[in-house]
Amino acid sequence: MEKEKQTEEIIFDAAVQVFEEKGIDGARMQEIADRAGINKALLHYYFRSKEKLFDAVFDKLAGVMFKKLFSCFDNELPFEEKLKLFYQEHISFLQAHPRLPSFLLTEINKHPQRVAAIFGSERIMELRQNLFEQMDEDIENGALQDIDKMQLMIDIIALSVFPFAARGLIEIIFKQHDIDFNDFVEQRKTALPIFVINAVKEK
Template identity: 40%
Template sequence: MVNKNKSKTTEEKILAAARKVFTTKGMTGARMQDIADEAGMNKALLHYYFKDKDKLFENVFLAEAQKFFPKINAIFNSEETLFDKIRNFVSEYIDEILSNPDLPWFVLNEMNRDPEQFLFKVWGKENLPKPAKLLAQVEQEVKAGIIKPISPVHLLMNMISLTIFPFVGKPMFLYNLRISEKQFREIMEQRKKEIPEFIINAIKK
């Protein structure tokens, strides 16, 4: 049992606290004091370890933003069939988000607030998703008459939208459909099967 709970280093405590505060309040809404409180220490230590708020934020944001684009490339560029790719993408992505419920809002929020930072720092040309192969595969299957005619770009947008949006609009759905947190989670679990079925029904011949 290595490095459990209390055995976290100070730096790790800070990062965990910063992650929690930043992902719920955003960069501009978060206070250094909030983070210090959450970490059970004083503000001075935050600066001792991470110099200033910007540096601390960048540290958290980069780590989180990468989780937001998980094994996408592995799936997109695998040798599986299109339908299997869709199933795997949706299912794995929803699992990832279920274990990090604030992730989509946090990343999208900062992405819209400061697109430059996002494009250059997060996607330094390395970990940027490469949808080219998937797009080509769609186009090919359309030509071969395996699936109905659909623009690959629209299909990709649909996959991503169906998967991510419910988490971003969660407060809206909770209130509007009168469902509990627990029910919401169950519905998201269902969507791991529902979404691929929906998409495949839409495009199969």
């Protein structure tokens, strides 16, 4: 029914908020119900248990995050341009979903098999392979030093994701220096591609 779909979505969205903020252990079904404007019984009617509701939320968010991560790299631009586009798009994405990194990094241990499934999916495997092949080309044509591709991939992602994963901490430090978090990450959209390119381009 129309009504059914709507309620389910409202509940799901409320659950996303609460789980992102509190994690599965800290989240309360009562709070999710309150935020959705319904009662606890209805949560169970739609999702059966807290565990299953969490699973649904986790799968959705993990899928969104990882697809975005790799698709930002999915183009035929030369390495330097690819990097510029990546940080632009990826940091914009993180600005729109600032709690996603710490949520996923915290809860991922409870779902190793689910995450493995995502990374083993056709689409993600393909994107990752594309990325690595393009790096190989860039190494061959001399745009890139002959460095460890996995190390570089982690370096690149660390630089965009870490500030969001550590946001709570960073904001405390920034307050003491009168720095605004949003300004800070906004700057990184253009600063990081330069940083990384200097680090790895062939001299």
